[in-house]
Amino acid sequence: MPNVFKDEYQNYDNLLTEATVKYTTGTETLQKGNKLKRGAVLGYISGTDKVTLVNKGATDTSKSVYCILATDIDATDKDMVVPVYYSGGFNTRNLTFGGNDTYKDHKLSARLVSIFFNSIPRG
Numbered sequence: 001m002p003n004v005f006k007d008e009y010q011n012y013d014n015l016l017t018e019a020t021v022k023y024t025t026g027t028e029t030l031q032k033g034n035k036l037k038r039g040a041v042l043g044y045i046s047g048t049d050k051v052t053l054v055n056k057g058a059t060d061t062s063k064s065v066y067c068i069l070a071t072d073i074d075a076t077d078k079d080m081v082v083p084v085y086y087s088g089g090f091n092t093r094n095l096t097f098g099g100n101d102t103y104k105d106h107k108l109s110a111r112l113v114s115i116f117f118n119s120i121p122r123g
Contacts (some may be wrong), residue, residue, distance in 0.1 A: 014093075014094060014120060015068075015090055015094045021087070021088050022088070022114075023088035024086040025070065025084065025086065026083075027083055028044075028066075028084050029049060029050045029051065029080070029081055030042070030050065030051055030073060030079065031045065031048070031051065032075050032077060032080075033075070034053060034075045035073070035074045037069070038071050038094075039068065039069065039090070039094045039095045040068070040069040040095075041065055041069075041095050041096065042084065043055070043065060043066050044061055044062060044066035044067075045061060051067065053096070053097065053098040054098055056098075056099065056105045056106070057098075058098070063109075064109035065109040065112075065113060067085060067113075067115075068084060068115065069083075069084055070084055070085055085115075086114070087113065088114075089117075089118050090117060090118065091120045092117050093119070095117070
């Protein structure tokens, strides 16, 4: 797996938006059943110590933003440890959410964990 936290890798897809915002990184266990792209917005499932795609309709704690996936991953068949961003500024055009959610549904919960959603115009 490439080092997804090196600057030259981060900037290829315009996911990151703020050079002045501190990006905190780490790893989490992604719950099986997820095949996600870099920029997937993840919620934490309390009691399982796992993350999954955030969804405002969830009945558990995964309805709130916890982190952002840092690389494409296929965890369809098994739980996988994945690289994530715990804080930083992210381009709304390159984020994915569960259900029919948009960044507007999660703006407050993201802000509470130092994740900032920014709209970057198409160039």
